[in-house]
Amino acid sequence: MTELGNEARRFVRGQHNGVLCTISQRIAGYPFGSVAPFILDAQGRPVVLISTLAEHTRNIVADPRVSLIVQPFTPDMQGAGRVTLVGRAERLESKDALGPRYLRYFPQAEAYLAMHDFAFYRIGPERIRYIGGFGKIHWIEAAAYLAGANHLAEAEAGILDHMNREHSDALFEYCRHFHGATPEAVEMIGIDGDGFDCRADGRVLRFDFPQAIVDAGGARQALVEMVQQCRI
Structure with missing residues (x-):
């Protein structure tokens, strides 16, 4: 259940x-x-x-x-x-x-x-x-x-800031690979134990993690693995 x-x-x-x-x-x-x-x-x-x-x-x-x-x-x-x-x-x-x-x-x-x-x-x-x-x-x-339940609530703001400032290229790749979208602007707006959300040209897109994660370390690993999947 x-x-x-x-x-x-x-x-x-x-x-x-x-x-x-x-x-x-x-x-x-x-x-x-x-x-x-x-x-x-x-x-x-x-x-x-x-x-x-x-x-x-x-x-x-x-x-x-x-x-x-x-x-x-x-x-x-x-x-x-x-x-x-x-x-x-x-x-x-x-x-x-x-x-x-x-x-x-x-x-x-x-x-x-x-x-x-x-x-x-x-x-x-x-x-x-x-x-x-x-x-x-x-x-x-x-x-x-x-x-x-996960422990990402306190880490969420820091993860979003890091991804939007340092890894905007990855966000575009996520959109292209997982949604077939090529937005002009994309921003990560939320992350949780099941996945994350991006606003791409005004539309919110959902990205699911293959496995649930419980902390910032797990989030980092999942995001890196998804980028690698985009580049295969």
């Missing part, structure tokens, strides 16, 4: 928009869905930036039970994989730890982040519904999904 949990977590890491479902207070007992951009923390828990004035925030304050459905935008929505994370949302008291990471993925949200009525809410999953394709349908326990 841990293998399925890792697969589901890797799937979610490749997406950055979902539908957040809360329990409506205005229409008692009914589900309320809203579009929700999100990032993941080191363990793979979704984090959303929402306003205290928003309907879904009022719902969460009254009842923290939520679900987040994550699915890529494709012509065949039912044929694509998808994940629904069911859990509880909790407000994070500070924006400092995750603010820089959130803005790397959503730079357009800078004004929202600066407003006092916006705060981060993190969803702690309790069960995960993973549909990986036709006939591949599973319920996954939270422990299996969260098994890929």
Whole structure:
């Protein structure tokens, strides 16, 4: 089951928009869905930036039970994989730890982040519904999904700075080799135990590590091996 949990977590890491479902207070007992951009923390828990004035925030304050459905935008929505994370949302008291990471993925949200009525809410999953394709349908326990916790959060900013300043050539090679893309500008914006993300001409591209890593040393080795693979 841990293998399925890792697969589901890797799937979610490749997406950055979902539908957040809360329990409506205005229409008692009914589900309320809203579009929700999100990032993941080191363990793979979704984090959303929402306003205290928003309907879904009022719902969460009254009842923290939520679900987040994550699915890529494709012509065949039912044929694509998808994940629904069911859990509880909790407000994070500070924006400092995750603010820089959130803005790397959503730079357009800078004004929202600066407003006092916006705060981060993190969803702690309790069960995960993973549909990986036709006939591949599973319920996954939270422990299996969260098994890929890593220690890259503190090292992330340094790794990104190093790669963007010293190894921009490698970033272009990653784009070409793994995505068939030849962008004019590319920047690494995030790295975690399962892979990393680059913004290439405004589009976020996901790069998966062949094996999960847990620290900066493992990240360096994985990045070097991927460059070597590009140059074969």
